[in-house]
Amino acid sequence: MHEFVHGGAAMIVQALAFYLFAFVTVTSGVMVISARNPVHSVLFLIAAFFSSAGLFVLLGAEFLAMILIVVYVGAVAVLFMFVVMMLDINYTEMRQGFLRYLPIGGLIGLVLLVELLVVVGGWALSPEAAHSGAAPMPAPGVLSNTHALGELLYTRYVYLFQAAGIVLLVAMIGAIVLTHRQREGVRRQRISDQLQRRAEDSVEVRDVPTGKGI
Amino acid sequence: MADVPNLMPALPEIFLVCAAMALLMLGVFQTGNEGKEGVKTAHLISNLSLTALVLTLLLVTTIASGPMRTFGGMFINDAFAVFFKVLVLIASALAITISQEYVTRQGIARLEFGVLILLATVGMMMMISANDLMAMYLGLEVQSLALYVLASFQRDDLRSTEAGLKYFVLGALASGLLLYGCSLVYGFSGTTSFDTLAALFGAHPAEAPSVGLVIGIVFILAGLAFKVSAVPFHMWTPDVYEGAPTPVTAFFSIGPKIAALALFLRIMIGPFGDLAAQWQQIVVFIAIASMVLGAFAAINQTNIKRLMAYSSIGHIGYALIGLAVAGQGGDGAVREAGIQGVLIYMAIYLFMNVGTFACILCMRRSDHMVEDIDDLAGLSKSHPMMALALAIFMFSMAGIPPLAGFFGKFYIFLAAVEAELYGLAVIGVLSSVVAAFYYLRIVKVMYFDALADSLEKPIGRDMAGVLVGTSLIILLFFAWPTPLLSAAAAATRGLFAG
Numbered sequence: 158m159h160e161f162v163h164g165g166a167a168m169i170v171q172a173l174a175f176y177l178f179a180f181v182t183v184t185s186g187v188m189v190i191s192a193r194n195p196v197h198s199v200l201f202l203i204a205a206f207f208s209s210a211g212l213f214v215l216l217g218a219e220f221l222a223m224i225l226i227v228v229y230v231g232a233v234a235v236l237f238m239f240v241v242m243m244l245d246i247n248y249t250e251m252r253q254g255f256l257r258y259l260p261i262g263g264l265i266g267l268v269l270l271v272e273l274l275v276v277v278g279g280w281a282l283s284p285e286a287a288h289s290g291a292a293p294m295p296a297p298g299v300l301s302n303t304h305a306l307g308e309l310l311y312t313r314y315v316y317l318f319q320a321a322g323i324v325l326l327v328a329m330i331g332a333i334v335l336t337h338r339q340r341e342g343v344r345r346q347r348i349s350d351q352l353q354r355r356a357e358d359s360v361e362v363r364d365v366p367t368g369k370g371i
Numbered sequence: 372m373a374d375v376p377n378l379m380p381a382l383p384e385i386f387l388v389c390a391a392m393a394l395l396m397l398g399v400f401q402t403g404n405e406g407k408e409g410v411k412t413a414h415l416i417s418n419l420s421l422t423a424l425v426l427t428l429l430l431v432t433t434i435a436s437g438p439m440r441t442f443g444g445m446f447i448n449d450a451f452a453v454f455f456k457v458l459v460l461i462a463s464a465l466a467i468t469i470s471q472e473y474v475t476r477q478g479i480a481r482l483e484f485g486v487l488i489l490l491a492t493v494g495m496m497m498m499i500s501a502n503d504l505m506a507m508y509l510g511l512e513v514q515s516l517a518l519y520v521l522a523s524f525q526r527d528d529l530r531s532t533e534a535g536l537k538y539f540v541l542g543a544l545a546s547g548l549l550l551y552g553c554s555l556v557y558g559f560s561g562t563t564s565f566d567t568l569a570a571l572f573g574a575h576p577a578e579a580p581s582v583g584l585v586i587g588i589v590f591i592l593a594g595l596a597f598k599v600s601a602v603p604f605h606m607w608t609p610d611v612y613e614g615a616p617t618p619v620t621a622f623f624s625i626g627p628k629i630a631a632l633a634l635f636l637r638i639m640i641g642p643f644g645d646l647a648a649q650w651q652q653i654v655v656f657i658a659i660a661s662m663v664l665g666a667f668a669a670i671n672q673t674n675i676k677r678l679m680a681y682s683s684i685g686h687i688g689y690a691l692i693g694l695a696v697a698g699q700g701g702d703g704a705v706r707e708a709g710i711q712g713v714l715i716y717m718a719i720y721l722f723m724n725v726g727t728f729a730c731i732l733c734m735r736r737s738d739h740m741v742e743d744i745d746d747l748a749g750l751s752k753s754h755p756m757m758a759l760a761l762a763i764f765m766f767s768m769a770g771i772p773p774l775a776g777f778f779g780k781f782y783i784f785l786a787a788v789e790a791e792l793y794g795l796a797v798i799g800v801l802s803s804v805v806a807a808f809y810y811l812r813i814v815k816v817m818y819f820d821a822l823a824d825s826l827e828k829p830i831g832r833d834m835a836g837v838l839v840g841t842s843l844i845i846l847l848f849f850a851w852p853t854p855l856l857s858a859a860a861a862a863t864r865g866l867f868a869g
Contacts (some may be wrong), residue, residue, distance in 0.1 A: 293572060315376065316442035320497060320509035323388060327490050330395070331520035334483045335535075 171215060178211040195241045203234045220303040380439040383430040383456065384496050390423035391489040403747030412652065417467055420485035424492065426466040431456045438865065440502065444564055447502040450865030454714060454858055455499045455633040458721055462625040463492040465725045465837060470618030470779050472831050473732055477740075479525050480710035481614065482688035487524075488622065491517035495630035499637075504553040504563035504818050507634060509600065515542050518627060522615040534614025541607045542595070549594025555587030555688045568642035592653055598631035601691060604659035606686050612680035617740065620676055621728030624683045625721050630639070631795040632717060633691060636710060640697055640866055651698035658695055659798050661688030666805035674742050675731055682768065683724070685806055690716050692799055693781050696790040707863050712782040714859035719779040721849065726841035730761045741826075744813060749822025757830060758817045760842040765814050767845045769807035774846035794808065 185205035192198045204230045213222035300308075310318050363371060378385060394416050401412040431453055467488055474480040494514025501507035519542060523535020556564050560571055560582050572580070597604035612620045639650060665685020672678040693716065696709025733754075734741050751758040755844035767776030780803060787796040830838075848855070 313443050316445050317505055317509055318380075320506070320513065322492065323490065324509065324512050324516060326392075327487070327516045327520070328489075330483055330487065330514060330540075334481065334487070334520055335523060335526055 174211070175215055178215070181205075181208040182212065196238070197331040199234060199237050199241055203230050203236065206230050218302060220301075220306055223303070331338065372395065375771075376443070377439070377441045379434060381446055381500070382434055383427045384500070385491055386430055387423060387427045387489060387496070388493045388636075390420075391486050394419055395482075395486045395488070398486070401482075409482075413474065413482050413484065413611055414471065414634045416482040416644070417471055417485040419468050419705075420489050421464055423489060424460050424467070426461045427492075428457060428464075438552075438631075438852050438868065440566075442506075444566055445503040446497075446500050447505040447565075447725060448500055449718075451633070451637065451695040451862045452500045452865075454862035454865075455629060456496050458629050459499065459626055460461045460720055461491060462622070462629060462721055462841045463488055466618060466622035466626065468833050469621060469729050469732055469787055469837055471618075471833060473616065473618050473649070473740075477525060477616065477637070478739070481524075484521075484524065487521050490628065491521065491622075495626055495833065497629045499633045501634060501637070502565045502641075504565075505559065506551060508546075508553060509637070511631075511634070512546065514627060514630065515546065515598075517830070518542075518623065519604050521619045521625065521755070522611055523620070524619060525616045530614035531616060534611045537614075538611045543831075545594045545597035545604070548590050548597070552587045552590025552592075552594060555583055555590065556845045559584040559587065565638070565642040569644065572645040573686055580646055582651065584758045585646075586651055588643055588646065589653065592650060595631060595635045595638070596657055596686070597646060599628055599635060599687050600684055601687050602664045602684060603657075605661070605664065606784060608684060608817045609677045609680040612683075613674055613676045613742075617676065617728065617732050621725065621732070622723050624679060624728070628683065628687065629717050629721065632687070634712070636694060636697075637817075639694060639864065640710065647698040651695060654691055654698060655792070655795060656697045658691035658795060661691065662799055663688075664804040666802040669806065669809050672809070673744055675734075675744050675747075676742055677812075678744065679727065679731070682806070685725055685802065686716075686768075689780060689783055689799060689803070690720075692787050692792070692795050693797060696786045696792060699790040699792060701790070705786065706783070707860075707867060708786040708789060710866060711856075711859045712779075712786045714862055715782050715855060716779040718798065718855055718859070719767075719775045719845070722769050722778055722841045722844045726760060726838060726845065727764045729837045729841070730757060730764070733757060733826065733834055735827045737827070745820075745823075746805075747817050748820035750817040750826070752822050754828065754830070756835075757838065760838045761817065762814045763842045763845055764864050765810040769810040770803050771807075773849040775845045778848060778852065 182205050185201040188201040189198045189205065192201060206225055210222040210225040213219070213225060300339065365371060386588065397419070398412050398416045401408070401415070434448065435450065435453040438447060467485060470484070474484060474717045491514050494512070494517060497510030498507060498514060499510075501510050519535055519539040520537045523532045525531035553563070556568070559570055562568060562571070592603060597607075600608040612623065639647075639654070644652060646653050661684050664687055665681050665683075669678050669681035669685070672681065690713050693709040693711075693713035696712070697706045699706070699709075731742070734746055736746070747761075750761070759823050763774065767774035770780040772778075780799070782798045784799055787793075787799065829835075
């Protein structure tokens with residue numbers, strides 16, 4: 158009896174959390190496209206990412222939640238922020254055709270919605286699919302999915318994991334080769350020079366005769 | 372805990388990638404990376420890269436013994452892989468050798484040059500050893516990314532930047548096609564492993580494969596055809612070859628082509644070998660189109676780098692005849708003869724091309740590079756030895772006996788005739804006659820045109836060494852062909868044994 162009450166309370170908390178996150182996600186999503194200031198749009202986008210990460214946690218996919226925050230908030234949204242602040246775009250001008258493009262935009266949205274409904278409606282998982290995966294799925298509750306993914310990634314797929322690392326290394330070298338330039342006249346901080354500086358090098362004691370300058 | 376995978380088969384790759392990273396660190400922490408100091412560092416790194424390539428070559432040849440799979444079957448090291456890895460390593464080493472003087476003179480001597488060539492080589496070796504769709508894709512990407520950067524290495528030059536950008540955009544498109552094909556094949560078969568795919572298609576040879584699977588194979592074929600620059604996916608080749616720094620062009624025309632062709636052969640003969648009826652006509656078409664375009668489009672070229680681009684398209688066409696023969700089915704010996712022809716052809720093509728590009732790199736007048744065919748006028752009077760070497764390469768590319776290029780074509784056409792692909796053989800012979808026109812025109816310009824303005828002398832010790840070495844190999848191949856023939860035969864058996 159006690160357990161039942163406990164479970165019920167947890168369900169209620171879960172449902173409340175779901176509605177909270179879902180509400181914040183949808184509202185921020187709407188605000189992203191309706192906010193007047195593009196910087197606000199990006200901030201709302203970050204809010205949307207955060208609350209979708211919350212939804213993932215509720216689903217038990219904590220790895221995806223972490224990735225969403227680290228990659229999308231940490232990298233993509235910050236990049237957006239830079240782009241928005243650095244590009245000089247007149248947003249009020251861009252907004253002027255909004256009503257004109259509304260019908261065709263709405264039509265495309267409607268077509269996509271119908272297609273999505275058809276796909277989701279006709280979705281059937283084949284009964285063998287659960288067993289034919291390349292790696293056996295761990296029983297729920299035994300391993301967290303981060304742990305399970307890590308165990309696969311560093312054993313069975315270690316070759317691909319390392320190869321992907323090399324791809325990133327090459328991309329990094331490439332970016333430096335193609336863009337890095339040594340500029341003239343840049344003042345660098347040379348810490349060793351600073352530390353080696355002695356009073357004798359920079360302070361000069363002069364005997365100044367009275368009544369005259371140097 | 373899972374066992375540690377057997378690292379032995381992949382030891383050369385692991386060594387090379389560690390060497391690349393160590394050299395990068397060494398170069399970065401050298402004092403001063405600009406001006407004279409920078410050039411010195413770049414030379415040091417290039418020389419060490421060369422050493423690393425030679426050591427890898429030794430590793431590759433010592434480890435070889437029978438097919439070895441590792442990393443859960445994603446990586447395979449067999450006689451076929453060893454053959455192509457040796458070719459690729461030789462190609463990279465020669466490319467670094469002939470690039471040294473050029474990068475110094477053009478002011479692009481930077482330590483990353485050698486490191487990027489090493490990393491591209493790692494990618495090529497991963498492609499050659501790939502035994503899984505995912506491993507294949509990652510190998511291809513490591514290679515391609517390094518090559519995109521190399522193409523625009525002369526970043527202050529407009530044409531080099533343009534070449535890099537073009538190559539990048541079109542290469543990304545091709546990678547997309549390839550990935551889409553891989554996803555379709557995976558979706559319709561449920562596996563990405565080459566071994567499992569081969570077993571799957573081999574088990575039901577009579578059944579017609581599903582349409583989705585065939586579309587997937589066609590997409591993979593298109594992606595690979597782009598990487599070997601076969602018609603109709605060749606459009607990027609002339610522009611990229613012309614714009615990229617010349618040593619990089621030399622590298623492009625050998626290393627990546629050889630690696631991509633190795634992958635092409637492995638994937639078509641291995642997993643899709645039993646579906647040959649589906650892809651053989653496509654390969655026949657690509658081969659014919661490449662040969663014909665390579666022969667006719669090169670006629671009007673005045674820039675020797677563009678000419679070499681069209682010539683390389685043509686050569687890939689001839690090599691693909693061998694694959695078409697292997698897809699013809701029927702007699703096992705004939706199929707093996709086709710693949711063996713491709714291997715011999717690519718080995719000879721490697722040396723002809725390196726030699727020709729070494730000559731192009733010597734075309735310098737009052738401290739800037741010249742690239743027009745007319746600039747070679749009267750070369751026989753100013754540089755008799757270099758003219759002789761270039762003449763040998765041109766005669767060999769045209770396929771005139773007893774030079775090595777003749778034997779490359781001979782084995783391919785012989786296999787085509789044995790497989791009763793007479794149309795392919797006839798078109799191949801005719802287009803090589805047309806191609807002979809522009810190869811021989813270069814010889815005519817060198818020997819019979821009046822000397823205009825002499826090219827710079829002397830050509831440098833490295834260049835002279837490469838020229839003498841490659842021209843001797845091309846000239847004397849007929850006297851001692853056994854090592855190459857037996858190595859190619861062993862590699863072919865390795866491929867068919869799976």
